[in-house]
Structures are given as C-alpha cells and as structure tokens.
Amino acid sequence: MVPLSYYVMLSTVVFLIGVVGVLIRRNIIVLLLSIELMLNAANINFVAFSHYLRNLNGQVFVFFVLTVAAAEVVVGLAIIIALYRGKATVQIENINLMKG
Amino acid sequence: MTTDALIPLLPFAAFVVIGLGDLFGRGFGSRAHWIAVPAAFGSLLFSLIAFGSVLSGGPHDLPLYTWAVSGSFRASIGIHIDALTAVMLLLVTIVSALVHLYSVGYMRGDRGYARFFAYLGLFTFSMLMLVTASNLLQLYVFWEAVGLCSYLLIAHWYERPAAAAAATKAFLVNRVGDFGFALGIFLVFRLVGSLDYDRVFAELPKHAGEVITVAGFDVQAVTLVALLLFMGAVGKSAQLPLHVWLPDAMEGPTPISALIHAATMVTAGVFMIARLIPIFSLSAAAMSVVAATGAATALFAATIALTQNDIKRVVAYSTVSQLGYMVMACGLGASTAGIFHLLTHGAFKALLFLGCGSVIHALAGEQDLRKMGGLKSRLPVTYWTFYIGALALAGIPPLAGFFSKDEILVRAFLSGGAGILFWGVGVATAFLTAFYIFRLIYAVFHGASRLDPKTAASVHESPPVMTVPLVVLAVLSVTVGWAGLPIQGLNGIEAVLGPLLSPGGSSEPVSGQASLLLPLMGISVAAALSGWMTARYFYLTRPELPERLATRAPALYRLSLNKWYFDELYDRVIVRPTRRLADRLWRTVDVHTIDEAVNGVGRETLAGARILRLIQSGQLQHYALVMMVGTFVILTVYLIVQ
Numbered sequence: 054m055v056p057l058s059y060y061v062m063l064s065t066v067v068f069l070i071g072v073v074g075v076l077i078r079r080n081i082i083v084l085l086l087s088i089e090l091m092l093n094a095a096n097i098n099f100v101a102f103s104h105y106l107r108n109l110n111g112q113v114f115v116f117f118v119l120t121v122a123a124a125e126v127v128v129g130l131a132i133i134i135a136l137y138r139g140k141a142t143v144q145i146e147n148i149n150l151m152k153g
Numbered sequence: 154m155t156t157d158a159l160i161p162l163l164p165f166a167a168f169v170v171i172g173l174g175d176l177f178g179r180g181f182g183s184r185a186h187w188i189a190v191p192a193a194f195g196s197l198l199f200s201l202i203a204f205g206s207v208l209s210g211g212p213h214d215l216p217l218y219t220w221a222v223s224g225s226f227r228a229s230i231g232i233h234i235d236a237l238t239a240v241m242l243l244l245v246t247i248v249s250a251l252v253h254l255y256s257v258g259y260m261r262g263d264r265g266y267a268r269f270f271a272y273l274g275l276f277t278f279s280m281l282m283l284v285t286a287s288n289l290l291q292l293y294v295f296w297e298a299v300g301l302c303s304y305l306l307i308a309h310w311y312e313r314p315a316a317a318a319a320a321t322k323a324f325l326v327n328r329v330g331d332f333g334f335a336l337g338i339f340l341v342f343r344l345v346g347s348l349d350y351d352r353v354f355a356e357l358p359k360h361a362g363e364v365i366t367v368a369g370f371d372v373q374a375v376t377l378v379a380l381l382l383f384m385g386a387v388g389k390s391a392q393l394p395l396h397v398w399l400p401d402a403m404e405g406p407t408p409i410s411a412l413i414h415a416a417t418m419v420t421a422g423v424f425m426i427a428r429l430i431p432i433f434s435l436s437a438a439a440m441s442v443v444a445a446t447g448a449a450t451a452l453f454a455a456t457i458a459l460t461q462n463d464i465k466r467v468v469a470y471s472t473v474s475q476l477g478y479m480v481m482a483c484g485l486g487a488s489t490a491g492i493f494h495l496l497t498h499g500a501f502k503a504l505l506f507l508g509c510g511s512v513i514h515a516l517a518g519e520q521d522l523r524k525m526g527g528l529k530s531r532l533p534v535t536y537w538t539f540y541i542g543a544l545a546l547a548g549i550p551p552l553a554g555f556f557s558k559d560e561i562l563v564r565a566f567l568s569g570g571a572g573i574l575f576w577g578v579g580v581a582t583a584f585l586t587a588f589y590i591f592r593l594i595y596a597v598f599h600g601a602s603r604l605d606p607k608t609a610a611s612v613h614e615s616p617p618v619m620t621v622p623l624v625v626l627a628v629l630s631v632t633v634g635w636a637g638l639p640i641q642g643l644n645g646i647e648a649v650l651g652p653l654l655s656p657g658g659s660s661e662p663v664s665g666q667a668s669l670l671l672p673l674m675g676i677s678v679a680a681a682l683s684g685w686m687t688a689r690y691f692y693l694t695r696p697e698l699p700e701r702l703a704t705r706a707p708a709l710y711r712l713s714l715n716k717w718y719f720d721e722l723y724d725r726v727i728v729r730p731t732r733r734l735a736d737r738l739w740r741t742v743d744v745h746t747i748d749e750a751v752n753g754v755g756r757e758t759l760a761g762a763r764i765l766r767l768i769q770s771g772q773l774q775h776y777a778l779v780m781m782v783g784t785f786v787i788l789t790v791y792l793i794v795q
Contacts, residue, residue, distance in 0.1 A: 076778050145773055152771025 060101035068094035081136070081143045085129050092122050157215045157232045160199045160242060161281035164249070167192035168274035175267045182267055186257045189270035193253040193277060197246040200239075207239040208649070214287065225346065233287030233350075236649045237492065241284040241424060244499045245417050247629070249277045251622035252412040255507055258619035259408055259514055265309055269406070272309075276302035280417050284424060289338045289348040292425065296334070296385065299418045300327050306413060307405035319401040326398040330388015337381030341432075344374060354431040361435055379432055379439030382425070383446075390422025390476045393450045397719055399473055403465040407510030410465060415472050415506050416499035423479040423495050427488040430654055434486065441571070444484025448578045451477030453717070455585035459592070460703075460713040462522050464509050467593050471546065472502055474582060478561055481575055487564035488654045493637045493646045494561055497553035500633050501545035504626035505590075508539035511615045511623065512597060516608050522593065527602035531612045534620045536598050538627040543594050545630040547587035548681045553634035555678070558583065560637060563673050576673075580680045587684025595692035639670060 067090055074087030096115045103111030137143055167189045174180050181188065207213070212235035220228040234242070253273060260269055279298035286292040300323075308320035342348055344363070345356045363374040386392065391399035402414050413419070426433060426443065433439055451474045458470035475498050482491035513520055515532055529536050545552040548559065562583075565576040602609060614620070637646035691698050703710040715721070 072781060076774055076781070148773070149771030152769060 057101055057105045060097060064094040064097040064101070067091075067097065079144050079146060081133050081145055081148075084145065085126065085133070088129075089122060089126070092118060155215070156199050157203050157213070157234060157285075158217065160196050160203060160246070161232070161278050161285065163192040163196045163199075164189075164274040164277035164281070166274075168271050168278060171267050171271040171274065175271060180267050183261070185267035185270040186253070189274055190250075190253045190257065192274060193246070193250040196277065196281070197250045200242040200246040203234050204239040204243055207234055207236060212236070212238075220290075228290050228348070229288070230282075230291050231287060232282075232285040234285060236653050237424075237427060238284050240492070240496060240649065242281065244496055245277065245280050245284065248412055248416040248499055248503045248626075249273075249280075251625055252408045252503070252507070255411075255510070255619050255622040256406075256408040258616045259510055260406060263406075269306075269309060272302055272305050273408075273412070276306065276413060276418070280421070283421060287350055289341060289350070289353070292428075293335065293338055296389070296421065296425075297331065299413070299421060300324065300331070300389070303327075303402070303413050303418055306409040307402050309406050309409070310404075313404070316404040319398075319404040323398040323402050326395050327388045330384050330386070330395050333381045333384025334386075334388075337378050337383075337385065340374070340378050340381060344378070350428070357432055358435060373436060373438070375432070376436040376438050379436045380442060382429060382432065383439065383443055386422030386425050386480065387446065388422075389425075390419050390480060391450075391473050392422070392446050392477065392480055393453060394719070396450060396454065396473050397723060400466050400469045400716070403463070403469050407465065407506060407513060410469070411503045411506035411510065414469065415502040419472065419476060420479070420495045420499065423476065423483060423491055426480065426483040427492050427654055430483070430488050433483070440484050440486065442484070444481050444571075444575060447477045447479070447481030447484055448575045449477070450474065451481060451582045452578050452585075453477075455582045455589065456713050457716050458589040459585060460710060463520050464512065464522055464525070464593065464597065465506070465520055467522075467589060468502070468505050468509055471505075471586065471590065472498075474586065475502065475546070478558065478579065478582070481579070482561040482564060485561075485565055485568050485572060485575065487561065487568075489647055489650045490557065490560040490564050492650055492654065494554075494557035496636075496646075497545065497557040497630075497633050500626055501542045501552075501554055501630040504538060504542035504623060504630050505546065507619070507623055507626065508535055508542060511535040511619055512539075514615055514619070515612050516604070517611065519605070519608060522596040524603055524605060525597045526600045526604070527598070528612070529598040532598075532614050534614060534623060538620075538623040539598070540594065541627040541630055543590045545634075546590050547685060548583055548677060549587075549685070550674075550678060551631075551634070553630050553632070555681075556634035556637050556639065559674055559677050560639065562677050563639070563670060566673055567669070580677055583677055584680040584684040584687075587681040588688045591685050591688035592692055595688060599693060600696065639674075 071087045071090030071094060074090065075084055078084060078087065096118055099111040099115045099118070103109060133143060136148065140148060142148070170188055171181055171185050174185075212233070214231060214233050216229055216231040218230045220230055222228075253270070256269065256273065260266055263269065276299060279295045279302055283292060283295035283299060286295065304320045304324045307323055308316050310316045311320075338348065341353055341357070344360045345353050347353060347356075357375060357378070360374050364371045365374050365377055366372070367377065388395045399414060399419065403410055405414070433443065454470045454473035454477060458467050458474065461467045461470060475494070479491040479494050479498070482488065482494060512525070512528065512532065512535060515528070515535070516525065519525070541552070545554040548555045550556075558579075562576055562579045565572045565579055568575075604612070637644050712718070
C-alpha cells in the first residue's frame with residue numbers, strides 16, 4: 054500500500070511543473086497544457102484524500118473538474134484560434150495589448 | 154369687491170397670453186395690441202369702479218393668496234384699496250391705457266412688437282400690485298418686479314449697445330437703493346415682528362426711544378428704519394445721488410419713458426414715503442434728510458435740464474427735478490401735496506413724453522434739438538398738446554401743475570425755519586423749470602427749420618391712435634389740478650387723502666392762511682412767468698444770446714452740459730476701481746488659485762499614472778508570476794500565523 058504522502062508529493066511535483074510551464078513557456082498552447090497539468094495535480098489530491106478518508110465526495114468532484122476542464126479547453130482553444138487569426142502568432146510575448 | 158382682483162389680473166392675463174403665444178407658437182405679432190389694449194382699458198374701468206366704491210364705502214381688502222406661514226409670521230398677497238391706493242390706481246391705469254393705445258402707433262412695425270406689449274402688461278400688473286400692497290413684503294416684491302420690467306423695457310432694442318448699457322446701469326443703480334430698502338424692511342421685522350402696515354404703524358412708535366449702534370454711532374432705531382427705507386426711494390425715484398440711471402433710461406422706447414420713467418414707476422418712491430408716512434414721521438431727522446434730498450435734487454436736475462440737447466433728456470431731467478419736489482413735500486410732512494403733485498405730474502409729464510415721442514416719430518428717430526425747429530405748423534396737434542403740457546409743468550395757472558406745485562411751495566413756506574430755504578429753492582426751480590421747458594418748445598417748434606433735408610420731406614403728424622392719447626392727457630393736464638383747489642371746501646385731494654396722510658392732523662389745512670396764500674402764489678407765478686419770458690427772449694427774440702452766454706461762462710455751461718460730472722465721478726470712484734478689482738480677482742483668485750487647483754489635481758493624477766503604468770508590461774506571464782508569488786506569500790503568512 055502506497056502511503057498518502059507519496060500521492061501528495063506527486064501532485065505537488067505535477068503542480069509545480071504546471072506552474073513553471075505557465076511562467077516560462079512562450080507558446081500559448083503549451084500554457085494551456087500546463088494549466089491542465091495543474092488541474093490534474095489537484096485531481097490527484099482529490100482522489101488520494103478520497104481514498105484515505107473513505108469518502109467518495111472527492112472522487113465525484115474529480116468528474117466535475119474533468120468536465121469543466123474539457124469545456125475550458127474548448128473555450129481556450131477557440132480563443133487561441135481567434136488570436137491566431139488576428140495576430141498570426143501564438144507566441145505569448147507578441148500578445149501584449151495590455152501594455153500600459 | 155371681487156372686481157378689484159381684475160384690476161391687476163387683466164394686464165397680467167394679457168402678459169401671459171401674449172408672452173406664451175410669442176414663446177410657443179407663431180405668436181400674435183402685429184396683432185398683440187388686440188389683447189393688450191382691451192386689458193389695459195378693462196383695468197382702467199375696474200379702477201374707476203373701485204375708486205367710486207372707496208369714496209363712498211371706505212377702504213376694502215381682498216386677500217388673494219397666503220404665501221408663507223411660519224409661527225407668528227404670515228406673508229400674504231392681497232389687494233388693499235384705500236383712498237391713496239385708489240388715486241394711484243387711477244393714475245396708473247389711465248396712463249397705462251393711454252400708453253398702450255399710443256404704442257399701437259409708435260411701435261408699429263417693430264420687430265419686438267408682441268414682446269413690447271407683453272412686458273407692458275407685466276409692468277402694469279406689477280405696478281398695480283405694488284400700490285395695492287398691504288404689507289412691506291408685497292411692496293418689496295413688486296418694487297423689484299417693476300424694476301425688472303423697467304430693465305426689460307429699457308433694453309427693448311437690446312441690439313443697441315447704448316440701450317443694453319442703460320438697462321444694466323438702471324438695474325445696478327437701483328440695486329444700491331434697494332439694498333437699503335431691504336435692510337430697512339429687515340429692521341422693521343426685527344423691531345416689530347410683522348410686516349403688515351397696520352401692525353407696523355401701530356407698534357413701531359413703541360420703539361421710538363430705542364437706539365442701535367451702527368459703526369460706532371448711536372442711531373435712533375426709527376431714524377435708521379426711515380433712512381434705510383428712504384434709500385429705496387432715492388434709487389427708484391432717481392434722487393441725488395442715485396439719479397444717474399434715469400436720464401440714461403431714455404434709451405428705451407418713448408412710450409416706456411412716459412409710462413415707467415415719468416408717470417408711474419419712478420413715482421413709486423414718493424408713493425412709498427407717503428404710504429409709510431407713519432414710519433417716517435416718527436423721526437424728525439429722517440424727515441429733514443428726505444426734504445433736503447428732494448430740494449437739492451429739484452434744483453440740481455433743473456440746472457442740468459437747461460443745457461441738454463437731447464429732447465428726451467431735457468424732459469428726463471425735468472422728471473428728476475419734479476420728483477425732487479414731491480420728495481421734498483413728503484419730507485416736509487405735506488405728503489398730501491406730494492401725492493397731488495405726483496398725480497398732476499403723471500398727467501402732464503406723460504403728455505410731454507408722448508409729445509416728444511410724436512416729434513421723434515415724425516422726424517424718423519431724430520432726438521437732437523439742434524436739428525429741429527419750425528415744426529409748429531407741420532405737427533399742429535403735437536404742438537398744441539405739448540404747449541399745454543409745458544404750461545402745466547411750468548406752473549402757469551390754472552393748469553394742473555400750478556396748483557400742486559403751489560401747494561408744495563406754500564407748505565414749505567408755512568413750515569418755517571429751514572422750510573423758507575426749501576421754499577426759496579422751490580421758487581428758483583420753478584423759474585428754471587419754466588425756462589428749460591420753453592427753451593425746448595422754442596427749439597423744437599419755433600424758429601427756422603434746422604432739419605436734415607432728407608427728414609424734412611417726410612415730416613408728418615402722427616396717426617390718430619397717437620394723437621388721441623395726447624389730447625386726452627392734455628385735457629387731464631388742464632383739469633386734474635382742479636381736484637385740489639386751495640379753497641376751503643373745494644379741495645378734493647385734501648378731503649380724500651388728508652385723513653390718511655396727515656397722521657394726527659398735524660398739518661393744518663393751507664386754506665386757513667389766506668393772507669399769506671395769495672402773495673406766495675403771486676411769487677411762484679411770477680417765477681414761472683419770468684422763466685417763460687426769459688426763454689422767449691433768449692430763444693425767439695435774440696437767438697444768438699445763449700451762445701454768447703455760454704462762451705461768457707464756459708465753466709458753468711460745461712458743468713451743466715456734463716451733468717455736473719456725476720457720471721465721470723462714479724466712473725472714477727466706483728466703476729473703474731470695481732472693474733480693476735474684478736480684473737485683479739479674475740487673474741489672481743480665479744485663474745491662479747481656483748483654475749490652478751483644479752488643473753493641478755488632474756495634472757498630478759496624470760503624473761502618478763505615468764509612473765504606475767510602468768508596472769503594466771502587457772506580458773501575461775509577468776502577471777501570472779506576480780499572482781503566484783502573491784498566493785505563495787499569503788499562504789505562507791497564513792500558515793505561520795496559524
């Protein structure tokens with residue numbers, strides 16, 4: 054039996070990979086993937102604690118998160134396509150309309 | 154009586170109908186008089202009815218509206234008609250109706266025809282409400298309303314800079330007087346706690362001994378009240394030193410000069426003193442100030458009228474001078490005589506102004522005496538009615554001006570002491586009056602024609618709609634004086650107004666002093682006749698004489714021609730320093746302080762924003778990093794604190 058702390062450490066590592074990905078990668082699609090990583094790190098936590106606490110609520114919640122994540126990817130990709138049509142690039146440093 | 158309400162309301166209705174028609178619709182244009190003139194004559198009819206019922210049945214009151222009630226304070230608007238009001242109503246409605254009629258001819262074709270009649274209605278309404286007031290508040294409100302109408306009508310031709318300036322001047326100069334008037338009313342309220350005439354008259358004497366300290370001087374409260382109220386009269390009735398607006402007000406249309414600036418509004422000051430004579434008579438000092446101001450104004454304005462070359466200005470200074478007579482009479486405790494002169498003056502001065510208007514109309518706008526002359530045969534009706542007006546003004550018996558002026562002079566003489574001096578001033582003024590008005594007649598109607606050849610061809614007598622009012626006023630100028638014959642039992646004015654205006658019956662009837670009466674009368678007639686004859690000698694027999702006299706005494710001539718330099722004095726002492734101060738305030742306070750503060754706030758905000766915008770790189774990942782770090786810091790702090 055794998056102890057709980059292993060799962061928590063795995064999810065921490067996955068989450069940090071996602072965070073670093075968001076912060077340093079330049080391609081928006083990769084950013085989106087990194088965000089998905091962070092979501093799934095949370096999912097690992099949910100499942101692990103659900104099992105540990107003998108409570109199914111956490112596993113049910115994961116389904117909601119997966120559904121929302123799917124929807125989010127749809128919207129996110131649509132936005133990226135729209136951006137690409139407008140700017141002909143998906144490199145994040147070229148998209149700086151908010152510069153003051 | 155409920156018909157009393159119609160006296161002021163008819164002109165008001167005319168104002169509303171014409172005014173609204175002009176604002177929201179196609180307007181009445183050149184048909185406006187079909188509303189205004191019947192309203193004015195209807196008002197006259199109901200005034201006659203009211204006059205009759207007051208003579209037979211005593212005063213009546215008609216409350217119209219309660220404006221405000223607060224504790225013991227009540228402000229109401231109503232119509233109070235007693236003998237004094239009734240004669241004023243007659244004067245105002247008669248002159249107003251005739252001026253309405255006259256204006257139909259005089260203002261024909263004017264662009265502001267409907268507007269003119271609308272304001273004329275508003276003025277008539279305000280003036281009627283002023284004289285029918287039974288409390289100081291209503292008096293004050295309509296006192297200001299007539300001032301407003303005067304402003305609007307002086308500026309009738311507002312596209313002329315001179316007219317606009319004259320209207321502003323009239324308004325501002327009156328402000329000075331009305332400031333004192335308002336303070337006087339406040340003080341009355343402070344002392345008595347009410348503004349109703351009856352209560353004020355009954356209770357103010359109880360405060361006779363009270364003393365108020367003003368700027369370190371102890372002043373009797375009643376004297377202060379009377380002097381402050383008198384300031385209002387000084388402004389409105391164009392007495393020294395606030396007379397400067399009235400001659401300039403001649404920039405307005407001539408019917409306005411006749412109605413507002415001769416017969417009615419400018420006499421409101423005299424009416425006010427007569428109405429409030431129970432207040433004024435509490436203070437001998439204030440009465441002396443009133444009398445002295447009146448006498449000084451009478452003489453002073455007459456000396457200016459001698460040399461003016463604008464036909465309307467001569468008559469305007471004559472008005473100032475005659476108002477001085479009335480104020481002097483009130484100050485001497487003879488307000489009956491003052492009101493009597495007010496009535497006769499209303500008739501003959503309106504006549505003279507309308508006559509001037511007829512001349513100006515005939516000459517297509519020419520007002521300079523030096524470009525007239527020889528009009529006698531061309532304008533027969535105007536000439537003869539003007540002549541009658543001049544005789545009445547000069548005080549030639551048996552015309553109206555003689556009786557009223559003589560009454561004032563006799564009262565002045567009989568009051569003794571300083572009264573003899575006032576009498577002397579009055580006689581001297583009578584001489585000057587006769588001189589300047591006949592100078593005017595000889596310059597306009599006699600002698601050789603000095604007209605422009607262009608205007609000379611088109612000279613024409615005015616249409617009947619203008620000459621009929623002249624004839625009616627001429628008849629009145631002859632006959633009104635007979636209401637106050639100085640014979641016991643025949644003095645209608647004394648019988649009607651005496652009980653109201655001579656509190657305590659202190660002034661004995663003049664008729665009792667028959668032995669003095671005839672010589673005094675003789676002296677004033679002699680003064681008037683010699684003035685007339687001097688003018689005749691100067692301007693008919695030896696026309697070159699005035700010129701030589703003017704070169705002989707150039708200083709005096711210029712002093713009179715330039716109106717004793719009052720306008721220049723005010724310009725130096727008040728107008729220019731005020732402008733300089735305003736200019737200084739504009740530059741330092743407005744531009745440098747207020748504008749700078751407002752602009753500064755905007756500028757500093759911008760500068761701050763310019764620094765803050767450096768944070769906004771537009772790079773999504775910078776924001777994400779800050780967010781992450783923030784979350785990390787908050788979580789850390791949270792965990793440590795736990």
